[in-house]
Amino acid sequence: MQxxxxxxxxxxxxxxxALRSDASxxxxxxxxILEVIxxxxxxxxxxxxxxxxxRSGFVVALIPALNNSNFADTVxxxxxxLAGTGLQMILGAxxxxxxxxxxxxxxxxxxxxxxxxxxxSKHTARARRLLTHAGLPIxxxxxxxxxxxxxxxxFSNADAARAMVHHLADRxxxxxxxxxxxxPSDTRGFxxxxxxxxxxxxxxxxxxxxxxxxxxxxxxxxxxxxxxRLLERWPDLDAVFCVSDLAACGAMMECHRRGMxxxxxxxxxxxxxxxxxxxxxxxxxxVAVESYEIGALAGRHLVAALEYDGDPATRPVARIRTPxxxxxxxxx
Amino acid sequence: MQxxxxxxxxxxxxxxxALRSDASxxxxxxxxILEVIxxxxxxxxxxxxxxxxxRSGFVVALIPALNNSNFADTVxxxxxxLAGTGLQMILGAxxxxxxxxxxxxxxxxxxxxxxxxxxxSKHTARARRLLTHAGLPIxxxxxxxxxxxxxxxxFSNADAARAMVHHLADRxxxxxxxxxxxxPSDTRGFxxxxxxxxxxxxxxxxxxxxxxxxxxxxxxxxxxxxxxRLLERWPDLDAVFCVSDLAACGAMMECHRRGMxxxxxxxxxxxxxxxxxxxxxxxxxxVAVESYEIGALAGRHLVAALEYDGDPATRPVARIRTPxxxxxxxxx
DNA sequence: CTGTTAGCGCCTTCAC
DNA sequence: GTGAAGGCGCTAACAG
Numbered sequence: 001m002q003x004x005x006x007x008x009x010x011x012x013x014x015x016x017x018a019l020r021s022d023a024s025x026x027x028x029x030x031x032x033i034l035e036v037i038x039x040x041x042x043x044x045x046x047x048x049x050x051x052x053x054x055r056s057g058f059v060v061a062l063i064p065a066l067n068n069s070n071f072a073d074t075v076x077x078x079x080x081x082l083a084g085t086g087l088q089m090i091l092g093a094x095x096x097x098x099x100x101x102x103x104x105x106x107x108x109x110x111x112x113x114x115x116x117x118x119x120x121s122k123h124t125a126r127a128r129r130l131l132t133h134a135g136l137p138i139x140x141x142x143x144x145x146x147x148x149x150x151x152x153x154x155f156s157n158a159d160a161a162r163a164m165v166h167h168l169a170d171r172x173x174x175x176x177x178x179x180x181x182x183x184p185s186d187t188r189g190f191x192x193x194x195x196x197x198x199x200x201x202x203x204x205x206x207x208x209x210x211x212x213x214x215x216x217x218x219x220x221x222x223x224x225x226x227x228x229r230l231l232e233r234w235p236d237l238d239a240v241f242c243v244s245d246l247a248a249c250g251a252m253m254e255c256h257r258r259g260m261x262x263x264x265x266x267x268x269x270x271x272x273x274x275x276x277x278x279x280x281x282x283x284x285x286x287v288a289v290e291s292y293e294i295g296a297l298a299g300r301h302l303v304a305a306l307e308y309d310g311d312p313a314t315r316p317v318a319r320i321r322t323p324x325x326x327x328x329x330x331x332x
Numbered sequence: 333m334q335x336x337x338x339x340x341x342x343x344x345x346x347x348x349x350a351l352r353s354d355a356s357x358x359x360x361x362x363x364x365i366l367e368v369i370x371x372x373x374x375x376x377x378x379x380x381x382x383x384x385x386x387r388s389g390f391v392v393a394l395i396p397a398l399n400n401s402n403f404a405d406t407v408x409x410x411x412x413x414l415a416g417t418g419l420q421m422i423l424g425a426x427x428x429x430x431x432x433x434x435x436x437x438x439x440x441x442x443x444x445x446x447x448x449x450x451x452x453s454k455h456t457a458r459a460r461r462l463l464t465h466a467g468l469p470i471x472x473x474x475x476x477x478x479x480x481x482x483x484x485x486x487f488s489n490a491d492a493a494r495a496m497v498h499h500l501a502d503r504x505x506x507x508x509x510x511x512x513x514x515x516p517s518d519t520r521g522f523x524x525x526x527x528x529x530x531x532x533x534x535x536x537x538x539x540x541x542x543x544x545x546x547x548x549x550x551x552x553x554x555x556x557x558x559x560x561r562l563l564e565r566w567p568d569l570d571a572v573f574c575v576s577d578l579a580a581c582g583a584m585m586e587c588h589r590r591g592m593x594x595x596x597x598x599x600x601x602x603x604x605x606x607x608x609x610x611x612x613x614x615x616x617x618x619v620a621v622e623s624y625e626i627g628a629l630a631g632r633h634l635v636a637a638l639e640y641d642g643d644p645a646t647r648p649v650a651r652i653r654t655p656x657x658x659x660x661x662x663x664x
Numbered sequence: 665c666t667g668t669t670a671g672c673g674c675c676t677t678c679a680c
Numbered sequence: 681g682t683g684a685a686g687g688c689g690c691t692a693a694c695a696g
Contacts (some may be wrong), residue, residue, distance in 0.1 A: 001689065002689085004692080010666075010667090011550055011666070011667050011668080012667095012689090012690080012691095013666075013667060013668080013690095013691080014665090014666060014667075016691060017665090018667085023665095024665055024666090025665065025666080026665060026666090031668085040467050041461070041462075043438070043441050043442055043462075043466075043688090044690080045441055045442065045444060045688090045689055046442035046443050046671090046690095047379060047382045047383050047443065047444055047688090047689080047690090048383055048446070048688070048689035048691085049442075049689080049690055049691075050379045050673090050690090051379050051380055051383050051672045051688090051689080051690070051691090052672055052689075052690040052691040052692075053672085053673090053691055053692080054672070054691095054692095055501065056379065066404050066407050066408050066411065067401060067404040069401065070685040072398050072399045072401075073399055075398050076398050076399050076425070079425060088422065088440075088443075089423070090422065090485075091421070091423050093411060095410070106375070107420075108420075109375050110375055110376055110378035110381075111378050111379065111420075112376065112378070112379055113379060125684070129373070129584065130375075133373050134375075141408065141458075175694070193665080216578065220607050220610060220611055221608070227373050228684065241668080246607065249607075249611045250611075252611075252612060253610075256613065257674070275551070275552050275578065275581075275608070276607070276608045276611055277687095278552060278585075279552055279581045279582075279584075279608055279611065279612060280586060280611060280612075280613070281612070281613035290450065297401050333674070334673090340684090342682080343683050343684080344673090344674080344675095344683095344684070345674095345675080345682075345683060345684080346681085346683075348674065348675065349681090349682085355681090356681060357681065357682080357683095358681060358682090361681080376673090376674080377672090377673055377674070378686090379672090379673080379674090380672070380673030380676095381673080381674055381676040382672075382674090382688090383673080383674070383687095383688050383689070383690090384674045384676075384687080385674080385688085386674035386676095386688070386690055425696085454675065475671075509665055547667085549685060559678090630675085651669085664677090
């Protein structure tokens with residue numbers, strides 16, 4: 001910056017001003033400085049900027065997994081909502097582990113992010129302490145906790161799962177099995193399982209019939225294996241609801257393999273409305289959630305919190321319930 | 333850090349040492365300092381660290397899209413390969429646009445990353461200038477350019493597509509259509525199309541029969557529409573090769589809708605070996621590429637380049653060709 | 665509209 | 681094994 005200043009015949013401070021849009025500087029001086037910058041290929045050092053201005057321009061987003069189309073859409077939503085704000089995203093994958101999440105919170109906090117977006121509502125005690133201590137705007141997404149840390153954009157996974165069980169019951173299915181999440185700490189998966197159990201009670205459909213899928217990779221394959229285990233224990237199942245469309249897809253393939261006709265012999269339902277659910281044969285009934293919208297809203301409300309400059313005590317705190325919809329297709 | 337130092341009865345410099353593993357400091361002092369740090373909840377400021385130590389700990393990864401399962405796997409591979417190195421990833425999505433890529437390069441370079449991973453080999457002139465000027469290790473992935481900027485982990489998309497056309501020809505298909513990428517600047521898609529055209533010549537299968545899918549969202553739906561347009565122009569097609577599994581999946585659904593039996597009436601092939609390709613009915617033939625491995629290798633070789641401290645002129649430069657495989661399933 | 669001064673929070677370098 | 685001085689590249693705050 002000193003070099004540029006010298007070449008342009010101004011002080012470093014003026015170069016610094018030329019780089020910002022709001023600063024008071026004459027058109028002529030700015031033009032001359034920008035010309036020098038372009039000519040010598042100067043790239044301002046944002047690290048030094050961060051230190052001096054005490055603004056990192058970072059937002060942290062922590063999601064369970066990168067290779068899940070639902071969360072990938074959410075990340076896209078966050079990314080899009082940050083465009084034009086000068087904010088950049090630091091992305092972390094927790095692998096559904098609260099401990100890994102805590103670790104990521106601790107390390108990313110060193111980057112002095114301005115805000116943080118977290119999937120879910122289950123955090124370790126230290127993670128909660130770190131977050132509240134840091135005093136930055138938080139948005140919890142993909143869940144609707146009773147005791148939110150700050151802002152929330154999500155939905156009740158239990159309610160969403162309940163809705164699907166009611167759909168199955170409405171269509172006349174009575175012996176409904178459930179393929180649960182392969183990851184014990186997948187709280188959203190667990191909530192869906194809870195919703196399934198509650199709905200069974202509500203409709204008087206007897207005790208739960210459930211198994212858990214095995215660990216990825218191969219969520220689809222694992223869904224098929226899980227169906228096998230379900231049928232072994234409860235051969236008279238007439239419907240299976242899976243914690244995700246991927247597992248449901250595997251379950252459906254297993255049906256094809258066994259010569260079972262969906263939904264005549266057994267109905268199959270998934271969760272998430274992945275593109276894949278429109279691509280099975282028959283097409284799969286599922287629960288659609290607003291993956292992209294969750295990210296976009298979370299980003300927008302985080303930015304709003306960052307731009308708010310009134311009394312911190314009266315900062316608006318969004319608690320948004322995003323909708324979910326049972327998509328009834330031919331598989332049920 | 334000053335506060336911690338005062339509480340521990342040492343100088344700030346000693347606290348700084350206690351935070352690093354390699355520094356020379358007595359066990360007792362370090363233990364005392366760490367205890368204070370834990371008690372007061374001190375979080376070191378990595379921004380200041382970056383400025384003083386002149387190491388950002390950042391690696392930039394620029395990929396075309398986040399919601400593409402192939403690239404998501406690559407990102408996962410990069411992420412995993414960075415674990416334990418102290419490096420963090422800044423992720424950018426270029427939306428298949430060289431201009432957007434240039435913009436991202438310019439803005440992320442301000443963060444003073446230590447290395448950069450780029451999908452593809454088509455960059456604007458300014459982007460190339462910025463990169464070479466920055467003088468950092470680069471890894472180009474998902475392509476195998478003739479004029480690499482630095483390191484490469486990828487494969488020839490044209491060759492991979494050629495292999496699939498040869499597979500179709502081997503199976504006796506003669507009138508092979510192609511559904512190209514919806515994005516004009518998708519160079520990998522364009523390379524696949526080139527491979528298709530070359531293979532037609534090699535096998536004497538007449539002039540290309542190709543259409544392009546329309547813009548996402550709805551890559552699957554667009555594949556179906558594209559098949560419709562292909563059949564309108566060339567009603568006697570006996571096989572269709574799609575630039576991605578998503579489009580192929582849509583094409584297959586369109587066949588179901590039209591009462592065409594795959595592969596008896598028409599064969600369908602995709603590209604990418606997405607999970608979805610194992611989930612169609614019949615299962616889809618496709619070209620498998622090592623999405624995760626590409627990311628993992630790119631990350632590993634970037635780290636190697638960063639750790640290398642010999643003569644810059646003799647730094648090892650990896651140029652890795654990752655394999656691709658035609659997966660023959662029932663759809664062809 | 666432009667310049668000067670004094671840091672931002674940490675680490676490098678050197679001294680002991 | 682520990683401390684003091686100085687500076688990383690930039691900007692806030694003030695002065696003019």
